[in-house]
Structure formats: C-alpha cells, structure tokens
Amino acid sequence: MAEIKFEITENVGTLSESGKGWYKELNLVSWNDRDPKYDIRDWSPDHEKMGKGVTLTKEELIELKKLLNSLDI
Numbered sequence: 001m002a003e004i005k006f007e008i009t010e011n012v013g014t015l016s017e018s019g020k021g022w023y024k025e026l027n028l029v030s031w032n033d034r035d036p037k038y039d040i041r042d043w044s045p046d047h048e049k050m051g052k053g054v055t056l057t058k059e060e061l062i063e064l065k066k067l068l069n070s071l072d073i
Contacts, residue, residue, distance in 0.1 A: 008047060009036045021045055031055070 010028035017023050022042045029039040038061045041053020056064065 005032050006030065
C-alpha cells in the first residue's frame with residue numbers, strides 16, 4: 001500500500017477529546033501535495049496517527065454549514 005503524505009496547513013479547532021487522548025479536529029489538510037481541503041477526523045496528540053474521517057471542499061463545507069444552521073438544536 002502506498003504511503004499517504006499529508007500536511008495540516010491550518011488547525012481550525014478541536015471538537016472533542018477521547019478517553020484515549022485523541023482529538024477530533026477540523027483542519028485544513030493537504031493530501032499528497034494537493035490543494036488543502038477541510039477535514040474532520042480523530043488525531044493522535046502528536047498528529048502522527050489518524051482515524052477515519054471526512055474530507056470536504058470549501059463548497060461542501062459551506063453546504064454543511066447551511067444544513068447545520070437549519071437544525072433546531
């Protein structure tokens with residue numbers, strides 16, 4: 001399996017911390033030297049390991065924001 005190269009170009013914020021010390025974060029991440037995309041996933045404290053996540057373009061993040069703003073919570 002090919003190694004995945006990534007660079008966190010901006011840490012937007014932390015959503016939560018697990019009992020094991022990992023953090024669910026919203027970051028701007030460049031995957032394999034491509035343009036950065038918004039990314040929500042669990043990260044180890046040193047950002048060397050990651051869990052499964054969701055990667056969104058700016059347009060998708062805007063649509064997600066609209067959906068979240070429409071919720072009555």
